[in-house]
Amino acid sequence: MMDQISLLNAIIDTAIDGIITIDSNGIVESINPSACSLFRYTPSEVIGNNISMLMPEPDRSRHDGYLHRYQKTGEPHIIGIGREVKGLRKDGSLFPFRLAVSEVQFHGRIIYTGFIHDLSREKDAEQQLKKYTNRLEHLVEERTLTLQSLIKQLQHAKEEVSNSLEKEKELNQLKSRFVSMASHEFRTPLSAIQLSASLIEKYNSQYGNDSISKHVSKIKSNVGNLTNILNDFLSLERLEAGKIETQISTFDIVKFAEEITEEMQMVAKQNQNIIYQHTGTKSKITTDLNLLKNCIVNLIGNAIKYSGENTFIEFNTEMLNKKCIIMIKDNGIGIPATEQKHLFEAFFRAHNTGSIPGTGLGLNIVDRYVQLMNGTISFESAENKGTTFTITLNHHEE
Incomplete structure (x- = not known):
């Protein structure tokens, strides 16, 4: 029997989670090293005192009432499994832990055993995750607003381009009509000038006036240049309009x-x-x-x-x-x-x-x-x- 008790004490002393036992009045009877480490007390500072010393308000003031109420109701022995509570350290700081309390009959006495699992790391991880999540949500919101703004700008630019293309199309149509009209209208006087220059050249051949021949040659040369320019513009206009088909x-x-x-x-x-x-x-x-x-x-x-x-x-x-x-x-x-x-x-x-x-x-x-x-x-x-x-x-x- 003593060997079993020694084994149990060894298990309790080496347990990762904190283990505290109290009597029916809430007085601490034992506390293992893990619990001492969590609350930062020595065993002598805790044993013999009310368990409420390890609780922050309002649980600290209400704990005795909780215990007495439970003793009167006669409800199931399991008082709490996996309940999340706050612990009060010796230095006044708080830490979260998961508490499981069991009622044990021992030599005619009722002993309550609390199992304390530290949640500090889990809560820190949750806070970091929440922080990252909030940051991500904020970034997503910012990017969404930016994207919406860009979409509006793109739509506006698209409308401007569409309007510009429509105006350019109208201008091109006007340009094509003007080029076509001007080119054809210019051809008639140019033909007349070319014919007149040829007649002058013919009549001058009887007199052999070099000065007249020189100026007639200039007229015919410039008429030829202007005709070539008109032909280029007409060809370009037909190409732009897609009117040229291969034969x-x-x-x-x-x-x-x-x-x-x-x-x-x-x-x-x-x-x-x-x-x-x-x-x-x-x-x-x-x-x-x-x-x-x-x-x-x-x-x-x-x-x-x-x-x-x-x-x-x-x-x-x-x-x-x-x-x-x-x-x-x-x-x-x-x-x-x-x-x-x-x-x-x-x-x-x-x-x-x-x-x-x-x-x-x-x-x-x-x-x-x-x-x-x-x-x-x-x-x-x-x-x-x-x-x-x-x-x-x-x-x-x-």
Whole structure:
């Protein structure tokens, strides 16, 4: 029997949880080391005193009443299992613990045993979790408000963009109508001016007045420049409106190129020579003849414009591996390296073009025509050394 009591005392002394026993009057009879550590008392400071010394108010004042009331009711022996309460340490600080109280009959006496499980760590963890949760909720609320604000801003920006696009669309329609109207309206007086200049030139041939011939030549040259400008604007307007559709046909590229060479040679500068050459045994190509002619005329026209007198302009065509390669090379002013990336942009003109007339639309139109023919265009250029343009088109062998 003594060995069992010794074993029980050893278990109580080494228990992790605090264990306190009191008599029926609430007087502490025993307290284990864990309980002393929790309340920070020595056994002698607690044993013999009322258990209420370890309780904060209001439980401290009410404890005896709780105990007496229980003794009168005769309810089940288990007074409390897992009840969370506060403990009062010697230094006055409080800590949470879970209390389980059992009634034990021992040698005719009633002893109440309290089992105390410290909840400090759990409560601290709960507080930290609550703190983190509150912080997270606050952050979520902030982010939600920010997101709502961004959504409103985005919606506002979307409305502004939509309004801007609508206005831009209206402006483009007005611009297209104006360009179309102006271009057609200008053609009539330009044709009249061109005809009158030709008649003056004809009549002057009888008199041989060099001064008149010089001014007539200027009139015809400027009328030609203005006509080219109007043609560029009309082409751009038709491209923007999506009015240009490809008209596919099969034709002889050599005959086609020779005709263009002959036409362009007539407008070349003094002693400028356009040298045409074809490579390959085949010469049939299937594509849009008019679009291709516009592209080649534009590129050769630029070569004439930006090259000096007494120069050669190379114009080559080649049928190779189901592709037709068209190359126009000049020895003119070239394109500055820093500006080459903008070459195919509408209205772009390099800074070295000086007073040479032009709209900056020609290469943009050529690029878009080549795309309509499902081809590609590339170039190589060096300032003051010349430029080479290469158009590559797919073709189907017969």
